[in-house]
Amino acid sequence: MHFLYIDETGDTGNDLLNVEQPIFVIGGLTVSDEKWNPTQQKFVTIINRYFGGAVPANFELHAHELLSPNGDGHFAGHVRAMRNQLAFDVLNILVDHTHNVHIIAFSKSLIHANTCMVATAFNSKSPYLLGFDYLITQFNDHIKRKLGSSARGLMILDKKENHHADIETILHDRRFLTVATHRVKRVVEFSYPIDSTKNPMIQISDLVIFCIRKFLECEHGHGVAWPQAAKDFFASCYNIIDGRLTFKTGIIARSEPRLRLLNDYISTVNLRPRTRWKSHYTIT
Numbered sequence: 001m002h003f004l005y006i007d008e009t010g011d012t013g014n015d016l017l018n019v020e021q022p023i024f025v026i027g028g029l030t031v032s033d034e035k036w037n038p039t040q041q042k043f044v045t046i047i048n049r050y051f052g053g054a055v056p057a058n059f060e061l062h063a064h065e066l067l068s069p070n071g072d073g074h075f076a077g078h079v080r081a082m083r084n085q086l087a088f089d090v091l092n093i094l095v096d097h098t099h100n101v102h103i104i105a106f107s108k109s110l111i112h113a114n115t116c117m118v119a120t121a122f123n124s125k126s127p128y129l130l131g132f133d134y135l136i137t138q139f140n141d142h143i144k145r146k147l148g149s150s151a152r153g154l155m156i157l158d159k160k161e162n163h164h165a166d167i168e169t170i171l172h173d174r175r176f177l178t179v180a181t182h183r184v185k186r187v188v189e190f191s192y193p194i195d196s197t198k199n200p201m202i203q204i205s206d207l208v209i210f211c212i213r214k215f216l217e218c219e220h221g222h223g224v225a226w227p228q229a230a231k232d233f234f235a236s237c238y239n240i241i242d243g244r245l246t247f248k249t250g251i252i253a254r255s256e257p258r259l260r261l262l263n264d265y266i267s268t269v270n271l272r273p274r275t276r277w278k279s280h281y282t283i284t
Helices: 033-050 080-096 108-113 127-146 164-177 200-219 228-242 257-269
Strands: 002-009 023-032 100-107 153-157 187-191
Touching (some): 033 080, 080 228, 100 108, 100 127, 108 257, 127 187, 200 228
Parallel strands (some): 002 153
Antiparallel strands (some): 002 023, 023 100
């Protein structure tokens, strides 16, 4: 069994022209059942080491607190170099345990400017719903093509009250209403985390997608005023993640003929780094 832990960043609802968060990213890491315990142990070891064995009660790693300019929450006032190193250490868990990363990133201004020309089971102007539906396609395809005929997947996501009904509609559509030959079969279950403070995989996914969003902001002209050191840091984070991304170019298209225009729409609003992006940064 392979578990995909989903989180999102940059969700501003219907405000698609939000200047503070112009990019939306949804996704996270996949963990096979046999790698779950070693990954959890590695995460706990890293966090314990950072806090010198005195981890705050009910601690949960939030990327926006860890990587804010001066640190927030449990990281308020902590030296930036120490916080950056903690981010690198956690991200390197992906490499050490060869976890895959599934993500999709959207320009919200492009979603605002474009319209999907085919009816869907969800609001295609909602970055969250568009991304969630796409991740089902991507994860199902990855299991089918890369993990073997007996492999199956479980998607685990934070419960979003404002999206709950739409998520249920998407799941019902993908499993039962679409043409039988195109129904999702490799993703056998969907679940919500019981307690993210006890689930390091959700916390790692939060860091992964936050770093991807900040890097894409650099890449697409939204971080012009940032110090070069900040741009280089997020590029270095992305460099770690990049080696574990399951799909780096293009999108995994829905194969139903009627959804060709949906594939075109996703391709139009999807964001990727520039070609030869590494040449623009100092990677550490």
